[in-house]
Amino acid sequence: MAPIQNFTPFSVLLLLSISPFFTFIKQPSIHAKEQHPVKALVAPIYKSNTSIYTISLKINDANPNQQFLIDLSSTFLSFPCCPYSNPKKVQTSVTINSTDGKNPTGDVTVQNLKTSCNATSVASLARSPHSLSSQLISRLSMKKQFGICMPDSYSKQGEIFFGSEPYYTMFPYSVDLSTVITYIPLIKRPQNPSYMITLTGLVVNHTQILSFNSGTTALISTTDPYTKLRSDIYHSFIDAFNKESAGYARVASVKPFEICFNKSAVPFSRVGYYVPQIDLMLDEGKEWSIFGSNSMVQSGEEALCLGFVDGGMNMEHGMVIGGFQIENNFLLFDKDKSRLGFSSTLLFMRVMCSAFNFTSSN
Ligand SMILES: *[C@@H]1O[C@H](CO)[C@@H](O)[C@H](O)[C@H]1NC(C)=O
Ligand SMILES: *[C@@H]1O[C@H](CO)[C@@H](O)[C@H](O)[C@H]1NC(C)=O
Numbered sequence: 387m388a389p390i391q392n393f394t395p396f397s398v399l400l401l402l403s404i405s406p407f408f409t410f411i412k413q414p415s416i417h418a419k420e421q422h423p424v425k426a427l428v429a430p431i432y433k434s435n436t437s438i439y440t441i442s443l444k445i446n447d448a449n450p451n452q453q454f455l456i457d458l459s460s461t462f463l464s465f466p467c468c469p470y471s472n473p474k475k476v477q478t479s480v481t482i483n484s485t486d487g488k489n490p491t492g493d494v495t496v497q498n499l500k501t502s503c504n505a506t507s508v509a510s511l512a513r514s515p516h517s518l519s520s521q522l523i524s525r526l527s528m529k530k531q532f533g534i535c536m537p538d539s540y541s542k543q544g545e546i547f548f549g550s551e552p553y554y555t556m557f558p559y560s561v562d563l564s565t566v567i568t569y570i571p572l573i574k575r576p577q578n579p580s581y582m583i584t585l586t587g588l589v590v591n592h593t594q595i596l597s598f599n600s601g602t603t604a605l606i607s608t609t610d611p612y613t614k615l616r617s618d619i620y621h622s623f624i625d626a627f628n629k630e631s632a633g634y635a636r637v638a639s640v641k642p643f644e645i646c647f648n649k650s651a652v653p654f655s656r657v658g659y660y661v662p663q664i665d666l667m668l669d670e671g672k673e674w675s676i677f678g679s680n681s682m683v684q685s686g687e688e689a690l691c692l693g694f695v696d697g698g699m700n701m702e703h704g705m706v707i708g709g710f711q712i713e714n715n716f717l718l719f720d721k722d723k724s725r726l727g728f729s730s731t732l733l734f735m736r737v738m739c740s741a742f743n744f745t746s747s748n
């Protein structure tokens with residue numbers, strides 16, 4: 387039983403004044419159908435029509451398939467709850483599918499997870515001991531990594547893997563997503579549980595437009611729908627993109643975007659609309675290339691807009707890489723080696739994030 391029942395009124399009062407409210411665990415307990423240790427878990431990621439990305443999880447027995455906002459910077463698994471009036475409800479269990487990397491292989495329930503209460507249900511993935519990813523990985527003793535494949539507005543479904551590769555797609559062929567990535571170091575900052583990388587420069591249509599001194603960082607965010615750039619970087623970037631795409635007919639801007647083309651004038655390619663390629667220059671000379679499928683946002687019937695926004699001058703990071711720019715990309719967050727694996731667009735391989743086979747193999 388939760389020790390909260392033994393608390394004196396004074397300590398209850400103390401607890402009431404603390405936010406977020408933590409649950410207290412005794413013995414961890416795990417119920418898995420299979421006898422073998424669980425090596426990996428899989429859950430669907432959905433995109434709503436308002437550019438919100440969620441993970442579908444089963445929390446406790448009363449709430450099947452609840453949607454949790456994916457937040458790479460949040461440190462607690464949270465949802466609307468009221469532990470003060472109903473102490474039993476603080477005992478949270480999460481039920482999620484195990485996987486062999488090809489299909490879901492059966493429900494695994496991890497009990498007594500630490501959670502906090504929040505008006506929004508949040509699946510926290512930060513580098514902190516009480517995030518959902520850290521708790522699932524440590525309680526099941528899985529490999530310390532998770533991978534996300536974000537869906538686009540058309541397919542609407544992607545997936546998240548916790549634990550060991552492989553992570554196979556089924557369509558149009560089978561490819562292990564962990565084999566198509568390039569690694570870069572994640573920046574380690576004590577007290578900062580977010581995922582940050584070093585940005586060394588910016589290239590538009592194969593021409594380097596900016597080079598940064600050490601210390602310019604890019605944060606990866608799944609709660610920002612579009613990539614935000616610090617104003618000075620944004621203006622140089624917009625100017626260069628404007629120049630390199632001068633041949634395309636413009637239409638009126640559609641907020642929050644600035645550069646919008648007449649859609650009917652822009653040719654289509656395997657990797658989305660054919661527009662100037664954008665390269666983020668990263669550590670160790672690595673480059674993250676962004677093509678039309680991750681740069682151009684369809685805004686209404688006729689407009690195709692460059693999906694980057696001005697984040698103002700007071701940004702902590704030079705860039706916050708938002709959800710649209712990582713759709714149909716595979717990202718692997720490797721905690722042991724403190725590195726990020728990134729694939730750039732999977733569309734070159736004709737693979738989409740909707741290609742995991744969610745049909746149970748049982
Ligand atoms: C989003 O989808 C919901 C349900 O499918 C619908 O009710 C709502 O109108 C949609 N919103 C927009 C902005 O399209
Ligand atoms: C596990 O996967 C199966 C097959 O897709 C699905 O029916 C079941 O609801 C999933 N379990 C959870 C907890 O999501």
Ligand SMILES: *[C@@H]1O[C@H](CO)[C@@H](O)[C@H](O)[C@H]1NC(C)=O
Pocket residue numbers: 405406457460503504505506508
């Ligand atoms: C609730 O969750 C959101 C999204 O992660 C976060 O920004 C906010 O700070 C949280 N609120 C509290 C009270 O923890």
Ligand SMILES: *[C@@H]1O[C@H](CO)[C@@H](O)[C@H](O)[C@H]1NC(C)=O
Pocket residue numbers: 636637648649650651688
């Ligand atoms: C876009 O181009 C098409 C074809 O040239 C034209 O018919 C249409 O009026 C243009 N739309 C705008 C908003 O300029």
Ligand SMILES: *[C@@H]1O[C@H](CO)[C@@H](O)[C@H](O)[C@H]1NC(C)=O
Pocket residue numbers: 591630631660661662663
């Ligand atoms: C990119 O640069 C090439 C060579 O300078 C130029 O011909 C082309 O128009 C530019 N824009 C695009 C969209 O390729």
Ligand SMILES: *[C@@H]1O[C@H](CO)[C@@H](O)[C@H](O)[C@H]1NC(C)=O
Pocket residue numbers: 489556557743745746747
């Ligand atoms: C998906 O998995 C199921 C169960 O293993 C299998 O029967 C089916 O053929 C798979 N689908 C594809 C397209 O590979």
